[in-house]
Amino acid sequence: MMILLYIIFAVIVGLLFHGIHRKVIARIQTRPGPPIWQEFLHVMKFSFKQTWIPKTASKVLFVAIVPAVIAIWAGALYVLFTGGSLLVIFGVYLLHKITEHGLGLSSGSPYGKLGAIRSVLSAASEIPLIASIAGIYFVTGSLMISDIVAYQADHGILLITALPIALAMYVIILSKVPYSPFGIIEAKEIVSGNKTEHFGAFRAGLEVGFALKTFVLLAVFVTLFIGAMPFWMLLIASLILLLTMSFICALTPMLSPYDAVTIQIGVIIIVIIYMAFIAFAGGMP
Amino acid sequence: MIRKETEKKISKDQAKAAALISAIICITASALAFTGHINGWLGAGIVVVAFPVFVLSLFTALRESTKDGDYPFVGY
Amino acid sequence: MIAAISAFAATATAITTSATGTAGTLTSLTVGEIELFGLSNFTIGLVGAIICIFISFYALMREKDDLHRLLLTDLIEVIALIAIALLGTDLAEALILPGLVVGVAELTAMSQIYIVKEKLVREPESYLDIEVMHTAPAIIAVGMLIYGIILSGFTGGAVAGLGMLFYFACKGTEEKTEILEKVSGYAWVMWVVAFIVFMTLPAYWFFALMLAGTGILAKVAIKISILGTMRKNDGSGGRRSMGGNGNV
């Protein structure tokens, strides 16, 4: 497989998804909105700008964190497309939390620092949501994505049979799309949160990494809970999933940090009750 | 602690060279993995490391020149 | 509670035996072999440990003083080690030591943080101030000097030198160290002469041996005693805090 082509394709599709996301949000809010290729223009714009490292920054960390973001999601993309372990992808999700934190801390800016602290704060509720992968293991008996796909071919799609787990995963992904109600790390009261001080080429690189991240997370959800499908259908299903999230993002205000954590903990409780129910009922319904 | 404020910038030529080299590494690794000369995960590992370098160095190469340009025409 | 734990231990032993049954080379354990009142000794120990855990956690919950909480956490670590020790095997013994080291390291680090946080750090007025330094330096120094001369050679020099070091360190010194250096140089000459005698006139080996022994005694003793004069040379030695204001 030409992994490089997949990565570049995923970057393009991810940027396009971001653009569509913005457009849909704008239309729901009866604004004209930017064109859907706006995010490409963003990347272009940032890469043509002057670039330097702030004097207060921790230089190596400031620069190295950007390739780290791109690299971990490129790796996750490879794991997804080769049907590797789901655990790796959620490992990457947590590594992304670390890079978010590092982004904020590296610059020395108080806004970045605040965003970084919020990213760790939200990790407190997102990490237990990853217990849902234990739920998937409980249901399917495997964590290899290829096995999960095969299980769904035999037993029906997990979106229906394991709805609470899908709900938990949905919340995880929702917390990572732009303009999310759970996106407390880049709320407007702290400027751009942890991305505040990364401008120019660094910001363009970050946008590339985040585009990859959006694509991978959407594709993971579709693959895990709907199953194997041709590539073009995967794209369409991801887009539909994204549109549902666009509606949520357009219609909900951004939550305060403690509300976001509370809601996510509520979802965790639902998942735990569901798993206890499965355990007592002795297997899948 | 007092730090020396050194302004070191990567020149555009250096960035271009880095972009070119990392692009060649990416393409070679993924091609070799595709044709089966090296393990798939090894090729993926190389691409995963080299691709971010490519992206950043490409964007750095594209960036605005550090010299003062012409002042744009600002009004009538 | 006890019933539940004994059931747990029973399943534990059952799993152990089944595991040893299926996989032949597993280490066979002797956990819970001795029975007492129908309970294995592992179970009894576990019950005891759990009671200790509850007591210590309750104490930690009630305690408000930072220093006492620190001490209570050490109690908790000891219980963790007890739980390992309950296994009663060589492996458990091997595990306790690193566990103990980690516990001690954490306790030390936390004590240091406590000291810094409560600003208990204070420069001591005198780094070494014990009573014997004021009362008996002379007699100890003389004793060690005589014993060193009896020993002679390198060891004797070290002992005698330690005696002199102790004396100088306690009493302080105002001597010129150049004199000591001069004696040291003569001792060196004696040593070299002794070696020349060894090589050229081996028949006089006993004389050469005594010469070398004395020389090295003097040399080592003086070199070590110079260390004693390196103490802050204010002429008062350790006498400054005699008035009892030292260890307030």
Next chain:
Amino acid sequence: MYEAMTASVTASMPVSESAYGFTQTDIEGQALFSLPFGDIVNFLTPYTAVLFVFALTFTIIALISKPERQVDTVMGGDAYYTKDISRETLRFQRFMAIACGLATMGGIMAGDVFNFTLFTAFIGITNIGIVAAVKNKHILDNAFEYGLLAMIGTLPLFVGAALVLATTGTLSMWILFTPEVAVPLFAKLLLVIGVIAEGMAPVFVAKAEITRAPGAPYILMVHVSSLLIFLRVIEIVISM
């Protein structure tokens, strides 16, 4: 698409046939590398390899990066100042950060439950060390509280490991991960609780005075180590 890809992946995987071979591939794929010391086998699977590389990268960054100068505003005015770190603090924090990175890598590679718990305890100590280097009353108070928590955390960690040993007769993950050996849920739970108590990042950073501490690459190591060791214990608990 998936069929072809998975076929190529499984074809390239060597399947070990040894008695205690780590043959199961349904959690994290095939082991890439193993280094046996008797029955303790240190190993890297694709999952732990990713974590290991990440820990290594951030340790190197902590080694070569200079700390940032945190900007702070003066209340009630437009003035601002930067917090510089003294050289001694920097050295100590850097040392602790590197020790923390090494402990993290050890915990990720450990093939033995007790080694894992020991490395986790080390991470707890070094995390406290990184934070406590900053001589600020609030930060030190918090470091003390985290330290107490980390010390308490050794109890569930060690008791969990001891129960694993008592119930299965071994501490080697190589053997524990095989389906024949069953580990009681209670022991697994104790391990997870212990790791949560030791690593401060995910759960306890919410009331963070510690993140006011300057020194980004070193403070970041706190989070790197805590989250990575958390990921590792998830893998251990699911695999056991």
